[in-house]
Amino acid sequence: MSTSITQQQLIALADEYGAPLYVYDAEVMRRQYRKMEDAFKECNVKIHYAAKALTNLQVLRLFRELGAGLDAVSIEEVKIGLMAGFSPEEILYTPNCVSFAEIEACVELGVKINIDNISILEQFGNKYGATVPVCIRVNPHIMAGGHYKISTGHIDSKFGISIHQMRHVERLIKSLNLKVEGIHMHTGSDILDVDVFLNGAEILFDLALDFPDIQYIDFGSGFKVAYKPDDVTTDIKLLGKKMTARYKKFCKDYGRDIQIHFEPGKFLVSESGYFLAKVNVIKQTTATVFAGLDTGFNHLMRPTLYDAYHHITNLSNPHGKQRVYTVVGYICETDTFAWDRPLKEINEGDILCFHNAGAYGFAMASNYNSRLRPAEVLVDGDKVKLIRRRETLEDVLATQAGL
Known part of the structure; x- marks a missing residue:
């Protein structure tokens, strides 16, 4: 929980701006971003900041200046991200249970589209075919830890297309001439065990071999931070070391290097x-x-x-x-x-x-x-x-x- 802001400064800020008050330390945000960059420095990696954690324009601009992309879960977050200076291709839009009209509007804005259910994927293919690339969100059926309300990769979750439905997805891709540019997962917050995360990553790496034209694999995030003094956290260095080894093997098996994405929100802010x-x-x-x-x-x-x-x-x-x-x-x-x-x-x-x-x-x-x-x-x-x-x-x- 180290920070450059002292107790005296916080008291002074409460006096000046009144309470209640939210105060953020920009240097801590940069520190956390650099930890992610350093952990995966031997990979072709793109870090997308999960806007839903803290969507203030000034915070979005800070991460854009650091080189981050943006993970957006609503058209409003997409529009705010564009206002903050992110280019459309730097934004991955990952909605859940939204109308097809909202997805069409995001296509018009030019951002990357991530689809997490078969009904919308079929509608998307019928309208756009191969003219608009798409990412597919997979549910790996993995419980990563934390409160059940923030776990999104288990079998009862509303998020993602079940890994057991991939045969159906493959038929849709062929029949509708879909252009799949990426595959995605997000297991939820508070990942305690690096190996549990790696199990999910292994599922995506294996699945990616069936998609010959993908440009990236997105592993989501959910890395745990310390809420209590001396709390257990996700070992980012260990995860980076193990993921890098597996990534290099995948690229060799796949026949070319592709980009890997992560979408930290809580970890960064x-x-x-x-x-x-x-x-x-x-x-x-x-x-x-x-x-x-x-x-x-x-x-x-x-x-x-x-x-x-x-x-x-x-x-x-x-x-x-x-x-x-x-x-x-x-x-x-x-x-x-x-x-x-x-x-x-x-x-x-x-x-x-x-x-x-x-x-x-x-x-x-x-x-x-x-x-x-x-x-x-x-x-x-x-x-x-x-x-x-x-x-x-x-x-x-x-x-x-x-x-």
Whole structure:
């Protein structure tokens, strides 16, 4: 969780921009990107940033400047990516359960199309034939680890075309004259075991031998980051070493070099992010001491949705005595960030910091309870930039009729 931003700087940012507040460290993003590049430096590799993790234009531009492509899962992400300066061929559009009209619109925008079900693949082939190349998303039926809601490669997942349906896909390709330029998988987040990921990769490498004209194989991502101090993470160096050996063998068997893609999101931005919140009230009941904040799951959904752990520090009292608190929000629901968490003594008015808040923090924020979404700040060395202002009630009402 190393970063260039100090506790004093975070307190100063909360004072200047108000709380709640999202703060991102640009240098951590660069560090994580370089780790990926270094791990696969002996491969012909393209890293696509998964925009859904954090879609702010300034963050997208940072990764474009580093040389990344973009993984987009909606036409809105495609359009934002184009606004951020990505060229259409640098964007891979991987939707799920969208209308065919949205796919047609993305074809018009010129981005790469990744299809994950047979019905849409058949419609695509009937309309475009070989005139528009396509990538096929495969479900390898592998459970990679993590919460079941973020596992996408198992047999009950809605994502991808089952590996057992490839014979049907082959018939469609021939009958509709489809031009398949890539094959793709994504097993989900929190990959703990490198060998489990490699098992999925092996499936794609073997499958690729049946597709003579592909230009790339996309292995998705899901690499685990440290949410707790001394947490287990995906060993990127080990994965890179093993994948490189297998990649070189595949290229030899295939008869030419092809490009391999990865689509990290959380791995690139999670550790860069801090979510700062102010303590409104300390409430002691017969059983629990609550620290009630000026935020809730409307701003940070992951603990409620995924039972996700976020390390919390008291920026205002870092050296205080330790006590046990249940940290909760101000939403009219049970929005609990942490149960019975040992923290430095908390007083009303203190600023708490949620670590690893760069991924799926602001991106999943809402206006539930008609609350306003917070501001976002990007710290890049000694430069601080407000990259999204705090919402106002006028923003929330702007699309409503009859005002």
